[in-house]
Amino acid sequence: MAKKSAGKTEIKETVQLKKIDKKLQSTQQNLQKQIVVLSKKVEKLSTTTNKTVAKLQKKLEHAFNQKLLTIQADFDKRIVDLIAAQEKSASQPVKSVVKKSAPAKPKVAAINKTKAATAMKKPTIASLTGVGPMTQKKLIAAGITTLEQIAHPTVGTATELKQFEKVRGFNSWQAQAKTLLA
Incomplete structure (x- = not known):
């Protein structure tokens, strides 16, 4: 009888082990x-x-480029104002400058040297309104390196220029280039 009881216990344990094994597998x-x-x-x-980060990077880059364009436009305006002021002071009669004081002669000479140096510099694509360092690099990358290409574009150059239509001042680039080349 002890054998029967031990056999039944083993069977029960085996059944329980199989149930436990099934539960573990499940x-x-x-x-x-x-x-x-x-x-x-x-x-x-x-x-x-990653998409959110990419969007934020794009927004940041756009804001940076807009600020850069604003700063470049302000810089260009100030340069134009400075050149106009230099030309105005250089066009004043020399007699009035000489009458003021003796040290005025070196100032007139310095202004004339600056004016001569400015006049000797050949204008570049950076001379156009809205063309700052970033836009200039993009123009060069597109194969546009001279004012002649902008003033008198070929079909290929015109196609390359279309990507810059949204740049501030683009609509006047051709006229400006022709003026600078004249």
């Missing part, structure tokens, strides 16, 4: 499914974060 499968679902969620979150 739990393992559930855990693997949850890992797959969580991995997909992490990947989706990573993609969403």
Whole structure:
């Protein structure tokens, strides 16, 4: 009888072990499914974060370029004002400058030297309104390196120039280039 009882106990234990094994396998499968679902969620979150970062970078770059254009336009205006002031002071009669004081002669000479140096410089694409260092680099990358190309564009050059239509002052570039070349 002890043998029967021991045999029944072993059978019960074997059955219980099989039930436990099935539960463990089921739990393992559930855990693997949850890992797959969580991995997909992490990947989706990573993609969403990367897109958000890319959007923020694009906005920041746009704001930077806008500020740069504003600063470049202000700089260009100040240069034009400075040149106008130099030309105005250089066009005043020398007698009135000489009458003021003796040290005025070196100032007139310095202004004339500056004016001569400015007149000797050949205008470049950077001389156009709205063309700062960034735009100049982009123009050069597009193969546009001279005012002649802008003043008298070929079909290919005109096609390359179309990408700059949104740059401030673009509509007047051709007229400005022709004026600077004259």
